[in-house]
Amino acid sequence: MIAIIRQEVRKVTGRRGSFWSAVGITLALVLTAYVVSIIVYQVQDDATSGEEALFLYSTLLFVPLVVFVLVASQAGAWDFANGTFRYMVVTGRSKPQLLALTALGVIVTSLAVTAPYCIAGLVQAYTFPLAGSDPASAKDVAQFLWFAFAQVTFWSIVAFSVGALMRSSGAGIAVAMVLYFGGFTFGGLLGAWSDTLRQILPNFAITTTTGITDDPLGLGIVASAAWLVLFAGAALLRTARSEY
Amino acid sequence: MSEAGAVIEARDLTKTFGARRAVNNVNLTVPRGVCFGFLGPNGAGKTTMMRMLLGLASPSAGSVLVRGYDVTKSPRAALERVGAIVEEPRFYPYLSGRANLEVWAAYLGNAAEARIDGLLERVGLGERGGDHVRKYSQGMRQRLGLARALMNDPELLVLDEPTNGLDVEAMQEFRLMVREMVEREGRTIFISSHQLHELERICDYVAIVNQGTVIIEGSMKSLIAEGERGVAVDCDDEDGLRRVASSFTGVRAIRKTGDGLLFVEVPPTRETMIALNRALVEAGVGVAQLSRSEESLEERYMAITGAVNGDGAAPAPPPPPPGAPS
Numbered sequence: 001m002i003a004i005i006r007q008e009v010r011k012v013t014g015r016r017g018s019f020w021s022a023v024g025i026t027l028a029l030v031l032t033a034y035v036v037s038i039i040v041y042q043v044q045d046d047a048t049s050g051e052e053a054l055f056l057y058s059t060l061l062f063v064p065l066v067v068f069v070l071v072a073s074q075a076g077a078w079d080f081a082n083g084t085f086r087y088m089v090v091t092g093r094s095k096p097q098l099l100a101l102t103a104l105g106v107i108v109t110s111l112a113v114t115a116p117y118c119i120a121g122l123v124q125a126y127t128f129p130l131a132g133s134d135p136a137s138a139k140d141v142a143q144f145l146w147f148a149f150a151q152v153t154f155w156s157i158v159a160f161s162v163g164a165l166m167r168s169s170g171a172g173i174a175v176a177m178v179l180y181f182g183g184f185t186f187g188g189l190l191g192a193w194s195d196t197l198r199q200i201l202p203n204f205a206i207t208t209t210t211g212i213t214d215d216p217l218g219l220g221i222v223a224s225a226a227w228l229v230l231f232a233g234a235a236l237l238r239t240a241r242s243e244y
Numbered sequence: 245m246s247e248a249g250a251v252i253e254a255r256d257l258t259k260t261f262g263a264r265r266a267v268n269n270v271n272l273t274v275p276r277g278v279c280f281g282f283l284g285p286n287g288a289g290k291t292t293m294m295r296m297l298l299g300l301a302s303p304s305a306g307s308v309l310v311r312g313y314d315v316t317k318s319p320r321a322a323l324e325r326v327g328a329i330v331e332e333p334r335f336y337p338y339l340s341g342r343a344n345l346e347v348w349a350a351y352l353g354n355a356a357e358a359r360i361d362g363l364l365e366r367v368g369l370g371e372r373g374g375d376h377v378r379k380y381s382q383g384m385r386q387r388l389g390l391a392r393a394l395m396n397d398p399e400l401l402v403l404d405e406p407t408n409g410l411d412v413e414a415m416q417e418f419r420l421m422v423r424e425m426v427e428r429e430g431r432t433i434f435i436s437s438h439q440l441h442e443l444e445r446i447c448d449y450v451a452i453v454n455q456g457t458v459i460i461e462g463s464m465k466s467l468i469a470e471g472e473r474g475v476a477v478d479c480d481d482e483d484g485l486r487r488v489a490s491s492f493t494g495v496r497a498i499r500k501t502g503d504g505l506l507f508v509e510v511p512p513t514r515e516t517m518i519a520l521n522r523a524l525v526e527a528g529v530g531v532a533q534l535s536r537s538e539e540s541l542e543e544r545y546m547a548i549t550g551a552v553n554g555d556g557a558a559p560a561p562p563p564p565p566p567g568a569p570s
Contacts, residue, residue: 004350007346007350010346011339011347014336014343082334083332083334084335086334087392090299090327091323091352092321092324243300244300244301
């Protein structure tokens with residue numbers, strides 16, 4: 001199992017263009033966050049709290065998430081579009097199991113790429129002048145880590161599933177991107193009509209599970225789980241029923 | 245329960261796509277330790293049949309046992325020691341040949357990774373294993389595909405058009421490798437190819453499929469033996485040859501071939517050929533060449549598929565392979 005996950009990670013990291021874009025953007029963001037922090041510190045008389053530092057990092061995660069969506073949807077489509085999935089099937093393993101193992105490789109890779117970003121956020125929250133004399137609490141740290149984990153895992157699974165459903169890297173990426181970006185815009189419009197419907201959209205539901213909004217936590221958890229079941233279930237069903 | 249000694253058993257195997265029957269009620273038995281050629285024109289159902297053997301497609305009716313296990317119900321057990329090239333070998337082009345094999349080794353387990361070096365050497369990619377697959381020629385990809393197919397030390401190799409893209413030298417190596425795998429290693433090879441002259445040289449058994457149906461199945465020798473056999477003569481006196489040959493017992497026909505030779509349809513035994521040559525010389529007929537002539541697999545194939553498609557009488561089937569049900 002571990003050997004398979006290692007090779008699945010290799011399949012993702014081997015697509016150097018998209019993978020190093022993800023790494024590069026994430027690291028660039030760490031650097032940017034530091035620079036912004038320094039500027040803010042210079043122009044402010046008092047130091048910002050550790051909680052605010054972590055919030056800044058959480059907000060900036062939006063950028064690498066875009067790249068993870070791209071990487072995951074491409075990974076979801078690749079084996080089908082490239083014809084390698086049929087050779088995976090010939091190993092005798094069940095098709096849903098093969099898809100799940102590939103998804104696991106994508107999630108592990110995305111989380112690994114997020115790790116330096118999280119570490120940088122924590123270091124800054126405790127040591128950098130931004131944190132000042134008011135360092136982050138254990139709750140702030142847990143919330144920050146959960147936010148990163150939940151967002152990265154959720155969008156990796158959704159984008160991977162969309163890629164696996166579409167079976168074309170380009171189409172998979174396009175649909176996953178529309179879901180990701182369009183969700184915010186559509187949610188904003190929907191919110192004017194029904195706030196409950198807005199709350200169950202993927203972008204808002206998964207953010208609610210991190211507790212950083214005032215939306216009902218229970219609804220966020222249920223809606224997030226439902227979206228995961230819907231997307232992953234559809235991808236698994238199509239994979240199991242298809243012939244190769 | 246499977247036939248003793250059979251590595252593939254298809255029973256009433258059918259695959260439909262809408263109203264079209266791609267594979268129609270096929271019964272096929274492939275004995276262990278042989279090279280079995282699966283021939284047919286484009287769209288005859290060969291690849292669909294192979295995909296069902298490998299669990300890539302589900303039968304609409306009937307069943308297929310591989311190594312005694314139903315592929316649909318027990319794919320892991322059935323395919324545990326099966327290697328394949330289906331349609332064309334596909335890889336991760338951004339990874340090296342070796343890295344690609346390592347990916348599959350992880351899925352196969354059972355010390356497959358330890359075989360990688362040896363397999364790369366065996367298929368002639370020992371020095372290019374570190375190169376990205378995107379830099380490989382089609383022939384090199386075929387070789388890498390064969391290495392992947394051998395990773396789980398397979399009892400059965402299912403090879404769909406494995407010689408596509410191979411140059412003459414590689415083709416010869418492939419031929420030798422196939423025979424070595426069958427004769428020395430005891431593997432069973434189920435192979436489809438349009439290169440019939442190659443199949444004729446490597447296959448022990450053959451089945452010809454047309455419009456989803458197996459129209460003939462048997463040993464290569466018997467299939468060839470069922471074809472037209474005789475003696476081809478290049479001489480300076482056609483009438484003289486006709487006169488001499490017609491006095492021989494067993495001669496069924498004498499006719500001129502497309503390449504200007506005279507074909508005497510008679511069992512081409514050594515004794516007959518010596519006697520015919522002596523009689524011709526004694527009769528004053530100058531003989532430039534006298535040789536055994538048998539229909540090639542390609543000619544038999546054309547005759548058989550032509551007959552089934554309405555171009556002639558259907559040929560009698562050769563005896564089935566051992567282990568096949570009567």
